[in-house]
Amino acid sequence: MSIDIAATDPGRLAALRAALSEEFALQTARLKELTEITADTGDPGEAHNxxxxxxxxRRSLEQITGALLRIAEGRYGRCETCGAPIPAARLEALPHARFCVPCQQRHDG
Incomplete structure (x- = not known):
């Protein structure tokens, strides 16, 4: 089922914006914490992790930022390739989704 997110309840979009903003804040705090860790234990596995x-x-922050931008610009919920509405179930699972499933599959190659 495809929906036009622009035509859906504005309260739902506001709630999504709030949830994404909260997740952005959490991920920003996590990034700050990770970058402030200076202890080098000498364990290459720990450094890799x-x-x-x-x-x-960082990727999560990019995705959240993109979704918030699309909401602000009124483009949220539309495939960036074909312009079709992205199915509601996909947006619920991946709120940052930029493509419908067929276009995502082509994009991934």
Missing amino acids: RAALLAVT
């Missing part, structure tokens, strides 16, 4: 956590957190 920290680097991976930093990368994932």
Whole structure:
């Protein structure tokens, strides 16, 4: 089922914006915490894990920022490739989704 998010309840969009903003704040705090860790234990595995956590957190912040921007611009819930509405179930699972499933599959190659 596809929905036009622009035509849905404005309260739902406001709640989504609030949830994304809260997640943004949490991820920002996590990134700050990870970048402030200066203790080098000499364990290459620990350094690798920290680097991976930093990368994932930064990617999460990029995705949240993009979703908030699309909401502000009125483009949220539409596929960036074909312009079709992104199904509600996909947006519930991935609020930062930029593409419908067929376009995402083509994008991933």
